[in-house]
Amino acid sequence: MWSIAFALRTRRARPVAAISAAAFAALSLSSQGFVQAFAATDASAPIAITITSKGCEPNAVTLPAGKTIFKIKNGSARVLEWEILDGVMVVEERENIIPGFVQTLTATLKPGQYQMTCGLLSNPKGTLTVTATGTTAASAEPSASDLAGPLAEYKVYVTKEVGDLVTKTRAFTDAVKAGKLQEAQNLYAPARQHYERIEPMAELFSDLDKSMDARADDFEKKEDDPAFGGFHRIEKALFAEKNTAGMEPVADKLMQDVQELQSRIGVLVIPPNKMVGGAASLIEEVAATKISGEEDRYSDTDLWDFQANVDGAQRIFNLLRPLITPRNPELDDRVQANFTKVDGLLARYRGADGQFQNYDKLSPRDRNALKGAITALAEDLSKLRGTLALD
Amino acid sequence: MMTKKPPPADAPEIASVAPTRRHLIAALGTAGSIAAFGVKPTTASAADCTPDQESDGTLDSQPFFGKRQSGVVTPQPAAATVAAFDVLADDRAGLEKMLRILTSRISGLTKAGPAPVLDPKLPPAESGLLGPQLYPDNLTVTVSVGASLFDDRFGIAAQKPKRLVTMERFSNDALDPKFCHGDLLLQICSNTAETNIHALRDLIKNMPDLIALRWKLDGFLPPHTIKRAGKDTVRNLLGFKDGTANLDGRDDALMDRVVWVQSNSDEPAWAAGGSYQVVRIIRNLVERWDRTPLAEQQRIIGRDKMSGAPLGMDAEHDIPDYARDPKGDRTPLDAHIRLANPRTRETDASLILRRPYNFSRGISASGQLDMGLLFVCFQSDLNAGFLTVQKRLNNEPLEEYIKPTGGGYFFVLPGVPDESAFLGQGLLGA
16 A cells, blocks of 8 residues: 555656746745735635545535635545645645545635646546635735735835934944044934834844844853944943943944945835734833843933834834724724833833933833733734734 | 772762662663663553553662763653752862762662661751652763863863864854853753752762852653653643654664764774763743744744644654755745754754753743753764754744753763773773
């Protein structure tokens, strides 16, 4: 039995192996691209197919696009595999189905005409007709065009923030290099906020993120580690050592990195799941490293970063609200309430001049209140991608 | 060959053991003695045997004497303590004294017998954690040494295993120097945390002038899953089965190839029967992980979370066929299991034997849980093994959810063949 199954596989292996790189690229797009994800519908009742020695029963199936559960029963006497084919390409398959056994396969299929293999190669192939769902209910997944608007607006936002980051970092690094201690101190937090607002996009380029925003904790020799550079190395010089000596190369490298980030983001096509997931990532940043005050330990300017992370998350959420509200109004309400709460708490520590007080001014009670609201936001925002059916 | 010396006066030998048992251990090979002592092996066939209903596991034991140390290829019990030390001995004689005491203490601790009774006007001889009748409880204490032991203190620099180096930072690491490296590492494993603590306190108490604790971390595994070893796989704190594709420690030929340094290798002659040990303290950012869509978790790891099956396959132990998935449509090219073990002929040389534990300790400065994986692995070649695997894993998507914060590289000393010998004897050329 095993040898027959093996023979079936090896004979079929040739056409599959012969698929060109272009065909694989197409396969990869169709199974992972977001266009496909938008077309998905919830799994409905499983479709049962029995494979006999003669072929598939039923031999022709029509089903809606989206996620479908197939229950494949081997009613023949041989071990077999079952495949869904799109032309010569194998879209999904189950191998080694033992006679008398049922195997389950979950497939997400786009509208179109597919074939299914039915045991022996000499058996006729069955057909799978996948129809478009065409649903327009509010609970359905948003279409690519629904997301195109928010994505375009977000790209504008990110581009503007990176532009401001470049301008303000130049002023900041110039002051550092000129040894203007107080001026550099004043420019530190305002420059960083533009980075913190778009941190999830910056983190798409982990080399730059590590070089610009690493903290001493990331290095075994901590502050004495020669690899410790970027914003926080300069922060230490400005606020702990109160001396800009030796910071010139660090400032130059930071400026180079910021410009490199701008050029990379300029050509970046923001993936929808990265934008939507970015709201949660920003709040996770706050929960993991801002609540403790460890991010800006020398300058105590954590509230700037804190506010910037929250701003960045709120911007993403607001751009998506037209899609979220009809699908989950309670989620929308909770998230709005928690953003309002966090903004209110942060506003207590911000002067009329827009300057934040030092993080150590926060009362333990306010810290805990922030922590509660932030953690609740993290929980709720983690559901955004699923709510919009973005894998 | 050394003749047996009486134990030092400040290190009273605790348990004595029936000579028959002792000689039986010495007479049998490592694998043979495991079977002889009824330690439940992990094979499916052995698990089918009727278990000893009487045993609560306290009398389970692992051999101490043998060609190789226990605690490497032997099955993992539920509890572990990994403790690193600075060696305080001033010279080679002090180092030898430490290794002799270690040998005698560990050989005693891994046996059953009465606890010593001293004059109550004196502090007791040991912690008393196990009561008046000491029991082995599956205890192993595996002794390994770090690169720093081979500095100029003991005149053994020329004997350093060729690939033994101080652990260096990988790109996602945030190493805490208070949890890194060490001259000496003791990996203490048994059925319970108490037995490990009993052993650790005994060892510390008996050579305070020779070793100083540098860092330690406790690990655990679910006892019920371990009992079903071979039929079930432990889950790590990310909720995924961890160890499905691990190597079989009972496959002697495989262990000789992957884990144990062989006498015909380019290592110093004394190192044969030893192994490179990697310890990594890997924090899991569990709050964030728990807020990550299941489908993404599964893509990051490359397995179905509940069944453990490789993505697109049916069962945990199905072997993914990456050759048929060259673009990563099923198992993303950067999925953890695919990077860790690409299953190609070329990557076969980077196989390692993993022996990790879960850990949980306190909270972070932000009030998040500090828990994760106490990663331990063994290999005969550190470069070809862990270092090669970790280089493949660098920048994997999982890094967003994990943070290595400590550990080190060590070399497991060869075993102690019998009571006339001591740990590291070959290293010292004694």
